[in-house]
Amino acid sequence: MGRRLLRLTFRSLWVAVLLSSLTGCVWWRLYQVYDQMAEFDAHFSVQHDKSFTLLFKDPVVYSEDFVYLAKLQPTQKAVYPGVHRWDYFFQKVDQNNQPVNPAIGFTWSLFFNAENRLEAAELSPIFLKIVPPAFLEASIRSIAGAAINATERQLKADVSKLAKITVPLPTKNSILAVLGGPINREKVPAGELLSFRFLLVSPDIEPGYESRAISTVKLTFDAKTERLIKMSGRYAGLKVAINYQNLIAL
Numbered sequence: 001m002g003r004r005l006l007r008l009t010f011r012s013l014w015v016a017v018l019l020s021s022l023t024g025c026v027w028w029r030l031y032q033v034y035d036q037m038a039e040f041d042a043h044f045s046v047q048h049d050k051s052f053t054l055l056f057k058d059p060v061v062y063s064e065d066f067v068y069l070a071k072l073q074p075t076q077k078a079v080y081p082g083v084h085r086w087d088y089f090f091q092k093v094d095q096n097n098q099p100v101n102p103a104i105g106f107t108w109s110l111f112f113n114a115e116n117r118l119e120a121a122e123l124s125p126i127f128l129k130i131v132p133p134a135f136l137e138a139s140i141r142s143i144a145g146a147a148i149n150a151t152e153r154q155l156k157a158d159v160s161k162l163a164k165i166t167v168p169l170p171t172k173n174s175i176l177a178v179l180g181g182p183i184n185r186e187k188v189p190a191g192e193l194l195s196f197r198f199l200l201v202s203p204d205i206e207p208g209y210e211s212r213a214i215s216t217v218k219l220t221f222d223a224k225t226e227r228l229i230k231m232s233g234r235y236a237g238l239k240v241a242i243n244y245q246n247l248i249a250l
Contacts, residue, residue, distance in 0.1 A: 026068055032060045037144035046140075048133040052123045054140060059117035066110065066118075071209035074110070075201045084112040090198040090215060095183050097199055097214065104180055105198065129178040130219065130231060131242065134167045139242050165247050169227040175219065190230070191223035 036043035036058065047053040063084065067073060074086035091105040106127045111120040128136070172192070176182075182194040200213040212234070220230035232241040 026065050029060050029062070029065060034143060036060075037141070040141050040144060044140075046133075046137050048128070048137075050125045052128055052133050052136055054121045056117075056119050056121075059113055059115075059119045061118045063110070063112045063116045063118070070212060071206035072200060072202050072212055073204040075107075075203070082114050084116065086110045086112070089201045091201060092180065093197050093199045095197070097197070099199075100180065104178075126178060129170060129175060130217070130228075132167055132170065134165050135169075135242060135244060135247055138165060138247050139240075169229070169244055169248065172221045172226045172228070175228065188220060191221045191226075193218055193220045195219075 033056075043057050045055045045057065047055065063086065066086075072088075075089040076087050078085045078087075086109065088108040088110075089105055090108070091103060092100050094100055104126075107124040108127075109122040109124075110118060111122070113119045123131075123136070131139075172194070176194075179196055183197050184195040186193050186195075196217045196219070198215045198217065200215065202213055205213055215234050217231070217233035219228055221227065222229050229245050230241075230243050232239075234240070
């Protein structure tokens with residue numbers, strides 16, 4: 001037990017050194033959040049009704065960290081007593097990056113406390129049509145123990161230890177009813193892959209990072225059931241990829 005604890009402690013220190021050496025304190029703070037995931041319920045809570053909210057009980061990350069990492073300013077900022085709110089609004093666009101009519105979009109909202117530390121992140125209801133709350137929570141919980149690639153600055157989560165989910169996955173038709181038509185369809189071994197493009201409405205994008213405002217959401221549907229089985233996309237610099245087949249109870 002003592003040797004195992006020593007190995008874990010040494011690993012944590014070594015990873016922390018690697019991350020902190022990449023870009024100073026920003027990556028060290030991200031590692032602290034990663035470390036908190038090991039005791040998820042002690043440091044986080046989840047609320048979902050119409051929207052999905054992840055609450056940070058022990059805030060670590062600063063608002064400026066998001067601008068540094070994403071190189072994008074939020075669509076709008078608002079200040080309330082003791083709370084700063086940042087809204088990132090993603091609007092659906094066509095192949096020419098022009099907004100579709102009628103307008104379709106979703107919002108990712110961040111809430112910072114008086115010290116400018118992140119205390120809550122909220123996703124609007126339309127996003128939950130793509131990622132049902134149970135799967136979104138499971139994906140977040142899977143970060144605990146995820147393998148860290150310090151060179152690529154990526155996490156590879158292991159969902160094998162999570163309890164399987166029995167909630168039915170959304171169908172292709174139910175998603176199309178919400179998102180409208182895709183910009184591209186293609187046949188893949190698993191079934192059909194539909195691509196949707198969203199553009200972040202941002203008043204300020206750091207030169208050279210304009211492409212980060214564009215998010216292509218790729219949804220893969222099973223050939224037989226036409227239910228969603230995979231999702232991948234990038235939102236304001238945040239990469240998200242979920243294989244629902246690893247989470248469902250067969």
